[in-house]
Amino acid sequence: MTQFNFRPYRRRFQPPLQTNHGVWDVRDGIIIRLTSDSNVGYGEIAPISWFGSETVEQALDFCRQLPKEVSEEIIFSIPDRFPACQFGFESAWEDINCRGVQMYAPIIPLAYSALLPAGKAALSTWQSLAKDGYSTFKWKIGVDPIAEELAIFHHLIEVLPEGVKLRLDANGGLSYEEANLWLYNCDNIMAAGAGGEIEYIEQPLAVKNLTEMQELSDYYATAIALDESVANLTQLEACYQRGWRGIFTIKPSIAGSPSRLRKFCQERKIDAVFSSVFETIVGRQAALKLAAELSINRRAVGFGVHHWLEENEQTWLEQLWQAC
Numbered sequence: 001m002t003q004f005n006f007r008p009y010r011r012r013f014q015p016p017l018q019t020n021h022g023v024w025d026v027r028d029g030i031i032i033r034l035t036s037d038s039n040v041g042y043g044e045i046a047p048i049s050w051f052g053s054e055t056v057e058q059a060l061d062f063c064r065q066l067p068k069e070v071s072e073e074i075i076f077s078i079p080d081r082f083p084a085c086q087f088g089f090e091s092a093w094e095d096i097n098c099r100g101v102q103m104y105a106p107i108i109p110l111a112y113s114a115l116l117p118a119g120k121a122a123l124s125t126w127q128s129l130a131k132d133g134y135s136t137f138k139w140k141i142g143v144d145p146i147a148e149e150l151a152i153f154h155h156l157i158e159v160l161p162e163g164v165k166l167r168l169d170a171n172g173g174l175s176y177e178e179a180n181l182w183l184y185n186c187d188n189i190m191a192a193g194a195g196g197e198i199e200y201i202e203q204p205l206a207v208k209n210l211t212e213m214q215e216l217s218d219y220y221a222t223a224i225a226l227d228e229s230v231a232n233l234t235q236l237e238a239c240y241q242r243g244w245r246g247i248f249t250i251k252p253s254i255a256g257s258p259s260r261l262r263k264f265c266q267e268r269k270i271d272a273v274f275s276s277v278f279e280t281i282v283g284r285q286a287a288l289k290l291a292a293e294l295s296i297n298r299r300a301v302g303f304g305v306h307h308w309l310e311e312n313e314q315t316w317l318e319q320l321w322q323a324c
C-alpha cells in the first residue's frame, strides 16, 4: 500500500493578477506526497473554482476524508467533480511509479508564452521579457474600457518585432459587439502587415455563447481559442461534440485525470495550447510533461514566469514538509 499525506500552501502573486474575473492576489493549493517503500511521488492540487473546478476548501475536505493509505483504485475513482484532485493524485501516482519527482520542470522542446500585465503597463514590460528570450506574449483584455484597450493594442502590435506573437485573453468578458470589434481590428491589422502577429483571441465570449464563438470563428481570419469553455474533460468532450475545431486552451491542473486527457488529445488530435494555473513547480512539471507529449502544433505554453515572493521553489517545497 501507499502512504498519503498533504500540505496546504498559500503563495502571494507579485504583482497581483488582473483579469476580467477580477484581481487575483494569492494562489492557494495543496501539495500531496505518496510514499511506498523508498519511493516518493509528489502531486499538486491547484483549483480555480471560477473556472468550474472544485474549491480549495472542497479539495482539502476531500483529502481529509481519505485514508492514510491509498490504492490505485482509490486514485483512479476520484469523482469528476474534483478535477484538480484527479490531476494531483494521478500525477503523484505517475511520479512515484517513475521513481521520484524531477524537481525541475522537464526541458520541453516548446517555447513559453509570457503574461503581460493588463492595461498600458504592457507597453513598458514586453521589452525586458523579449530580452529574456520570450517571443510569445499574452495580454489580458476586457479589463479596461474597450476604446482604451484598442488604442494600447494598436500601439503594442506595431512596436512588437517581426515574428513575435501576441495572444489576447478576454476571459469571457466581451459583449458580442465588442468581440466583433476586437476581431475586426485584429483582421485589419494583420491584413495591413503589422510588426507582431496576433496568434488568437482567447475566450472572447462567455461559456454559454459557444454558438456565437463558432460563428465569429467562421467569419473572421483571426483565430479564437476556448479556455473557460473547455476547462475540464467533460467540457472538452462537449465542445468537440458540438463541432469546435478551433484552438483548445488546456489547463492540465484543472482539466482532470491526466490519463484521460492524454487519451482525449491523442484520439481527437485537437489544436491544443497548454496553460498554467499558476501552480508550483510540482504541478507545473506534471503539466509540462503532458504539454510536451500532446502539443501537436507546438504552440508556446502559457507557463511564462509569474513572479512569486518566494524565489527558490525547491527550498520552499522542502520547508513545506518540515513546517508541520
Ligand SMILES: O=C(O)CCC(=O)C1=CC=C[C@@H](O)[C@@H]1C(=O)O
Pocket (backbone or CB within 6 Å): 017, 019, 048, 113, 114, 115, 138, 169, 171, 227, 274, 275, 276, 277, 278, 301, 302, 303, 304
Ligand atoms: O495561459 C497563460 O499564458 C498563463 C495563464 C493564464 O493566463 C491564466 C491562468 C489562470 C487563470 C486565468 O487568469 C488565466 C487564463 O484565463 O488563461
Ligand SMILES: [Mg+2]
Pocket (backbone or CB within 6 Å): 169, 171, 202, 203, 227, 228, 249
Ligand atoms: Mg484564459
